[in-house]
Amino acid sequence: MVRMLLTGNKTTAYSAMRSRVQVVSAYPITPQTTIVEHIAEFIADGLMKAEYIQVESEHSAMAAAIAASNTGARAFTATSAHGLLLMHEMLHWATGARLPVVMVNVNRALGPPWSVWADHLDSISQRDTGWMQYYVENNQEIFDTVIMAYKVSERPDIMLPSMISQDAFYLSHTVEPVDIVEQEVVDNYLPPYDPPYRLDVNNPAGFGSLVMPNHYYEFRYKIAEAMEKAKKYIKEAAEEWYEITGRDYRGLLDCYRCEDADVVLFGAGTMMSTAKEVVDWMRAEGKKVGVARIRVFRPFPGEDVRKVADGAAAIGVMDRAYGFGRGGAFFNEVNSALYNHRNRPPTKNYIIGLGGRDVKPRHIRAIFNDLLKVKDEGLDEEFRWFGLRRENMPEEEI
Amino acid sequence: MIPYDKLPHTPIASVNSVVVKTGAWRTFKPVINYEKCIRCMICWKFCPDVSIRLEDGSSYPAQSERIKETIKEAPVIDYDHCKGCGICAEECPTKAIEMVPEEK
Numbered sequence: 001m002v003r004m005l006l007t008g009n010k011t012t013a014y015s016a017m018r019s020r021v022q023v024v025s026a027y028p029i030t031p032q033t034t035i036v037e038h039i040a041e042f043i044a045d046g047l048m049k050a051e052y053i054q055v056e057s058e059h060s061a062m063a064a065a066i067a068a069s070n071t072g073a074r075a076f077t078a079t080s081a082h083g084l085l086l087m088h089e090m091l092h093w094a095t096g097a098r099l100p101v102v103m104v105n106v107n108r109a110l111g112p113p114w115s116v117w118a119d120h121l122d123s124i125s126q127r128d129t130g131w132m133q134y135y136v137e138n139n140q141e142i143f144d145t146v147i148m149a150y151k152v153s154e155r156p157d158i159m160l161p162s163m164i165s166q167d168a169f170y171l172s173h174t175v176e177p178v179d180i181v182e183q184e185v186v187d188n189y190l191p192p193y194d195p196p197y198r199l200d201v202n203n204p205a206g207f208g209s210l211v212m213p214n215h216y217y218e219f220r221y222k223i224a225e226a227m228e229k230a231k232k233y234i235k236e237a238a239e240e241w242y243e244i245t246g247r248d249y250r251g252l253l254d255c256y257r258c259e260d261a262d263v264v265l266f267g268a269g270t271m272m273s274t275a276k277e278v279v280d281w282m283r284a285e286g287k288k289v290g291v292a293r294i295r296v297f298r299p300f301p302g303e304d305v306r307k308v309a310d311g312a313a314a315i316g317v318m319d320r321a322y323g324f325g326r327g328g329a330f331f332n333e334v335n336s337a338l339y340n341h342r343n344r345p346p347t348k349n350y351i352i353g354l355g356g357r358d359v360k361p362r363h364i365r366a367i368f369n370d371l372l373k374v375k376d377e378g379l380d381e382e383f384r385w386f387g388l389r390r391e392n393m394p395e396e397e398i
Numbered sequence: 399m400i401p402y403d404k405l406p407h408t409p410i411a412s413v414n415s416v417v418v419k420t421g422a423w424r425t426f427k428p429v430i431n432y433e434k435c436i437r438c439m440i441c442w443k444f445c446p447d448v449s450i451r452l453e454d455g456s457s458y459p460a461q462s463e464r465i466k467e468t469i470k471e472a473p474v475i476d477y478d479h480c481k482g483c484g485i486c487a488e489e490c491p492t493k494a495i496e497m498v499p500e501e502k
Contacts, residue, residue: 098407197406204412206411218400222405
């Protein structure tokens, strides 16, 4: 075991190295830039053997990753915010062409107002592109998830791309101890990419070509089917990784002290580590609270959400993004998973931490207290913009 | 109809665009005036559809005999596949390519 002190971005570069990525397409954007810089250094220093393609935009970065993947190479890229939005068209292409590209997105707010800080709206806006989406809470999880994501994406019966999202600055530029698993251990876990079909000059063919309405529908169904199957494989890949490393990512939903909790708070990313800490404090005070971190957002762990709902009297969902017109995406998805379920506790959406505003322990504590009130007195409002600057705002929201 | 589970992951066309003659889509065709051509090959480089080939240039005129002696190849348009986008005409530094309406 090699334990190193690394930023999230350097961890990401190591994850690409250990995954034996063969093609990296790179375009810089804050706060992602140092990921591709570190990879460039690794290649220049001979530590990593890969083609490094400097492209002229993020749209081209994804196009290059797609083409590389289509030839049978393991492809990687990374981006943030507006860069991810510029890739949008090609994200759909990677899915439709069934190419297991893996990308790390550093979650950053969208402008204007211009902002480089953490916010989930960039990746949430890519929800329906058919990419598997993971949200991580620490640097170790970035490293582990990139490797596991390749394992799942490259399965012949999956062949779908994966996006791993890490919070801007909280992880990208923050140093944490990370276990960089030895190359031979990763090699045993992740075999070389061997796709069922590929671009080959000796056997020319057109990929992703035109189909008539009598078959388009079937191709879309096949993507839906693979995405559904991926739930099982994500758990299997995590099980195998757990046996090797002892680190546990076996749930699509990372439940912390949910089993006997009266109220459960959902959410994603780094703020959920804070929430777990607050759970311990409040449990010590005799309050039965728990946390369910959405680690995998696509495919959505609807069955696991229902399991949590069976034991809870009230559910809160924190969203670090807002879908204008109707609440945060995590809230809406949790609600949609529960609507046809027999147990439907009241659910409340807390909009929080947009544009990198700190989510502090006292905020989480206030949210849990608010949820305990919902449990006793019923739902007062569906959407709460927690910490909105206003006259006479309560102390705990500042 | 092919059942969904018998389809590949993504449509794969074994008949490629060498066989599919996309030239029929054209409304304007590029015509090279070889008297003005300096064999810079910018048209060949810019063609987005790989529809300009480099062929033996001995049978085509050029702007000067010296050019013909120095550069043995000449750009030739593949009308079976050229869609008539006009990029070659736009980029040609000596205005040697004219876009002529297709008439039948």
